[in-house]
Amino acid sequence: MLLSPTPRGARLARLLATEWLRTWDLPHSSLEVAAHLVAELASNAAIHGRVTGRGFRLVLLADAGTLRIEVTDTRGDDLPHRRPPAPDAESGRGLVLVEALADRWGAEPGPVPRKTVWAELDLSPNPGKPNFGAPVAPHQEPRGEKEPDQAPPLPPAAAAHSHG
Template identity: 50%
Template sequence: MTTPPGSARILVRVFTQRFSCTRRGARLARQLVLVELHGWGVPEGTPLADDAGLLVAELAANAVLHGRVPGRDFELRMTLLAGVLRVEVSDARSDRRPEVRPPDHRPGSGYGLRIVEALATDWGVVDRLVGKTVWAELPRRVRRVLPGGHGDDHDLG
């Protein structure tokens, strides 16, 4: 979790949008990511789109729950690079740093970053002038099992 953001890779596409720091804003962020990925040639229902949607849902929910500052939005940035899809969610609170904690046995609590950690090849947090950015990366190439049990690598996007 120490990879610096924006490492030297070939930029393919970028999507950036601000959302209200509300549950509705978090849902909209996930939906727009799926629409944008479809436009980039990564249709909904593919492993990359599914994983990206889940990452955005978790990171946006955390921004709304833990990073909310009244009157401030959160920002989503999705970057398609050669070999990797990078998702960044920025909020206005630098005092609340994300951390993976032991599971909390209350329903709906404590699993967001565990999901991010399980899906992403790497993730981390960096400070901004105001607030912080939590980022995660997914590989663009996924291994699919074809009929007959044979594997094949596909570039999805």
Template identity: 55%
Template sequence: MSPQTKPQSPVTVRVFSQQLSSTPRGARLARRLVAERLDAWGWPYASELNEAVTLITAELAANAVRHGRVPGRDFRIRLTATDPTVRIEVEDAKGEQLPAIRPAGGDAEGGRGLVLVAALAGRWGADPRTDGVGKTVWAEVRGHEPVRKPR
């Protein structure tokens, strides 16, 4: 190694993936599993990153159940942490229309989920799946390094 070359520190990548039923119960479980996994990886429940990623997961999972459900098909969450960025992906079985932020009426009961995702995430988007039918909606949150060693 030359004196001008700095050694690169190793990159830690953590991945968690789970297939869940396309039901409200599956969406609630997605939120809970992500919060627990982040805590295990060193971002405690009350940390800003854990709370942001957990809320994003809740919104994306609810959308997958509400708008991306195909009877008999599940949805999948995938959480990838490359310190200090965490990426959440939610795959569902409907790819005909990619999600977009649309104005919600003042009295509308829905339509604000992606506004929250956009506010909390550094980046977010949706892509048609290349390995099957459906789409992947993803968001990335950049935070701090984990506060403790992963379990």
């Protein structure tokens, strides 16, 4: 789904993702972690990936017990790098949180001028849920804006960060 690169668009991304993920009956802890990841990635897109007149794209996918969250913006020239924030800084902890919460995360340049920042959570599949493995949100395209190209389904292993 395409959202405006504003704080309001980032909040809307979290709210919509949370509602869609609730339909999957995820454990509360997984739902909360996913909501935090969406909030951080969307906020980063709104703050650091903002280009006037161009939205960011949120995609949620689940497959084989993994929830993948992708946020694509139009600042492909600015790949994120986790930097330790100053102890007295009031911001700058977004990617530190993403790294702590996600099982894997990374960033990849997309077709110019885009980039996709993604995070993955390992889940236990719920075989009784018909939606498991399908995209979470339907396609929605605001008038006058072209949808970004689909990000590659899986990043190269060298670009992945993981912990565990």
